[in-house]
Amino acid sequence: MTAGDRVAAQIRERILDGQLPAGQRLVEGDLSETCHAARHTVRAALKALQTEGLVEIVPNRGARVAGLDADAIVALYELRAALEVEAAHLALAKNGDRLPPSVHEAAEVLARACRRARPSWPTVSRAHADLHTAIVRGARSPRIEAVHDQLTAQTRLFLLLVRPHYTFARLAEEHLELLADLERHGPDVLRRHLRGSAGALVDGVLRHAQ
The missing domain is CATH 1.20.120.530 (GntR ligand-binding domain-like)
Structure with a gap:
């Protein structure tokens, strides 16, 4: 498991366990400290979670937890x-x-x-x-x-x-x-x-x- 996979797994479980509700902003700096990972690793993890439909990344606005409309x-x-x-x-x-x-x-x-x-x-x-x-x-x-x-x-x-x-x-x-x-x-x-x-x-x- 790569560092990106590990961070993605941590964020994924926090989302699916309800700790990170839909719409909550996902700040790279905060996640870097929480997950003990470099910001580029967090960024890669968020992109991976975007492909799973769990995270939305908006240019110039950052990432947030996705919802289901x-x-x-x-x-x-x-x-x-x-x-x-x-x-x-x-x-x-x-x-x-x-x-x-x-x-x-x-x-x-x-x-x-x-x-x-x-x-x-x-x-x-x-x-x-x-x-x-x-x-x-x-x-x-x-x-x-x-x-x-x-x-x-x-x-x-x-x-x-x-x-x-x-x-x-x-x-x-x-x-x-x-x-x-x-x-x-x-x-x-x-x-x-x-x-x-x-x-x-x-x-x-x-x-x-x-």
Whole structure:
């Protein structure tokens, strides 16, 4: 891991854990001190995070934490639905209409993280992303996996925005039910699940996109 990768990882986790909210300015000098890195290293890290959709860099105005507006949320929903629903279809078809054990294991990890006496949001956020990644991995399609991996950061950013609409208990229950319904009713269940989450933020916009 290069110095730039290390700094990018530190800033990324602070954004996705909610420590750096959308719109907050990212001052190179401050980050240089916080991350114990040279300013040119911080600059490279911010550019890398810009490609992930987590940072916006405006010429002559500097960098700030990116947000997701209604259009971006709809676009993310549409792309995730295209990838994850097809991946679920393939995963079920290749495993006798059942999801691989790795998917159920990832769901249990998420449920345990949500059911702790004092749940940790960073842990829950990562477990949620790991579950959806496990569904995609179940398809055994390297190209779908590669594209889906590029969405991981934005997916966690989206979950941070939708967090106020969920309790930890509901998040765990909903995803355990999702797997059972996928095996009973097929991959369109996943499309409705993704749409429901996005709709919590932009229902009107999403409805017109259907």
